[in-house]
Amino acid sequence: MAPRDVQLPTGLKPPQGDQSNPPTEEKAPDVSPVNKHLLPEFSLANKVICVSGAARGLGLTQAEALLEAGAIVHALDRLEEPSAEFFRVQKRAEGELGTKLHYHRVDVRDTELLNKVIEEISDHEHRMDGLVAAAGIQQETPALEYSSKDANTMLEVNVTGVFMTAQAVAKQMIRYNTGGSIVLIASMSGTIANRGLICPAYNASKAAVIQLARNLAAEWGQYGIRVNTISPGYIVTDMVENLFIQFPERREEWPRHNMLGRLSMPREYRGAAVFLLSDASSFMTGSDLRMDGGHAAW
Numbered sequence: 436m437a438p439r440d441v442q443l444p445t446g447l448k449p450p451q452g453d454q455s456n457p458p459t460e461e462k463a464p465d466v467s468p469v470n471k472h473l474l475p476e477f478s479l480a481n482k483v484i485c486v487s488g489a490a491r492g493l494g495l496t497q498a499e500a501l502l503e504a505g506a507i508v509h510a511l512d513r514l515e516e517p518s519a520e521f522f523r524v525q526k527r528a529e530g531e532l533g534t535k536l537h538y539h540r541v542d543v544r545d546t547e548l549l550n551k552v553i554e555e556i557s558d559h560e561h562r563m564d565g566l567v568a569a570a571g572i573q574q575e576t577p578a579l580e581y582s583s584k585d586a587n588t589m590l591e592v593n594v595t596g597v598f599m600t601a602q603a604v605a606k607q608m609i610r611y612n613t614g615g616s617i618v619l620i621a622s623m624s625g626t627i628a629n630r631g632l633i634c635p636a637y638n639a640s641k642a643a644v645i646q647l648a649r650n651l652a653a654e655w656g657q658y659g660i661r662v663n664t665i666s667p668g669y670i671v672t673d674m675v676e677n678l679f680i681q682f683p684e685r686r687e688e689w690p691r692h693n694m695l696g697r698l699s700m701p702r703e704y705r706g707a708a709v710f711l712l713s714d715a716s717s718f719m720t721g722s723d724l725r726m727d728g729g730h731a732a733w
C-alpha cells in the first residue's frame with residue numbers, strides 16, 4: 436500500500452520505503468551476558484514451560500523466545516514430525532542457550548494422553564511453571580454452509596483443547612505448589628468480525644478463549660496461577676501465505692484494515708510471550724493483550 440497523502444506537522448519526515456511489507460529478515464536477538472540481567476524480572480531461568488502448537492508457526496517462534504529467556508520448553512503438537520525450523524531451534528537451545536527444547540506428539544483433543552504427557556513432564560522436571568496454548572485451527576466457510584461436524588471440530592480443538600491443556604498444566608502447578616503463568620493464544624477475531632474473512636466458528640472459538648481465560652484466572656488466582664490471553668492481528672505465517680496464493684487481493688487489502696498499514700510477523704509476539712510468562716507481568720491476570728496494529732481500535 437502506498438503511504439497515504441497526509442499533511443505532516445512541520446519537522447516530521449514521511450516514512451521511508453514501502454511500509455506495507457513487514458520486514459522479512461529474521462535477526463537473532465542480542466543475548467549477550469551484558470543484556471541478560473538488564474531487567475531480571477523478565478528472566479525465565481530454570482522455569483519449565485509447555486507450548487502447545489509449537490511444531491511450527493507462532494508457537495515455535497514464541498518457544499524460541501522463552502528459551503532465550505532461559506526456560507526449558509516442552510513442545511506439544513499433533514504433527515508426527517515437527518518442522519525443519521523446530522530442529523534449528525532445538526539445536527540452538529542446547530548449543531547456544533544452555534537449555535532444552537523437547538518434543539511430544541499429542542493431539543490436544545486426546546485429554547487422557549495430554550494429562551499423561553504433562554504429568555510425565557513435571558515428574559521429570561519436578562515442577563511446572565508455564566503454558567503457552569497456541570495449538571489452533573482455522574476454517575473459512577460461510578455460516579449458511581457450515582456443518583455441525585466442522586463447527587464441533589473447531590470448538591473441540593480451539594476451545595476444549597485449550598481448556599484441557601490449561602487444566603492439565605494447572606493441576607501440575609498445584610501439585611508442585613509452584614504457581615505459574617498460563618497464556619492462551621486467542622485472536623483479534625475474538626473481538627471483531629473480520630471484514631472479508633468468513634470464519635464464523637473460528638471467531639466464536641476465539642471469543643470463547645478470551646472469556647475462558649477470565650474464568651480460569653478467577654478460579655486459579657488462589658493458587659498463584661495467572662491466566663491471560665494474547666490476541667494477535669494477522670500474522671504472516673505459512674497458513675496466511677497459503678491464503679494469499681488462493682486470494683491474492685488479500686495481500687493488498689488486509690494491511691489497509693489496521694492503523695499501521697501492514698501485517699505482522701511471528702517475531703513481533705516474542706516479547707509478549709516472555710512478558711506474560713515471567714515476573715514482569717506478576718500482577719496481571721484475567722487480561723487480554725490485543726496486538727493487532729490497531730485493527731480493532733477503529
Ligand SMILES: NC(=O)c1ccc[n+]([C@@H]2O[C@H](COP(=O)([O-])OP(=O)(O)OC[C@H]3O[C@@H](n4cnc5c(N)ncnc54)[C@H](O)[C@@H]3O)[C@@H](O)[C@H]2O)c1
Binds near residue numbers: 489621
Ligand atoms: N496466523 C494468524 O494470522 C493468526 C492470527 C491470530 C491468532 N492466531 C492463532 O495463533 C495460533 C498459532 O497459529 P499459526 O498461524 O502459527 O498456525 P499454524 O497452523 O502454523 O500452527 C498451529 C499449530 O497447532 C498445531 N495443532 C493444530 N491442531 C492441533 C491439535 N488438535 N493438537 C495439537 N496440535 C495441534 C498444528 O499442528 C500446528 O503446528 C493459533 O491458535 C491461531 O488461531 C493466528
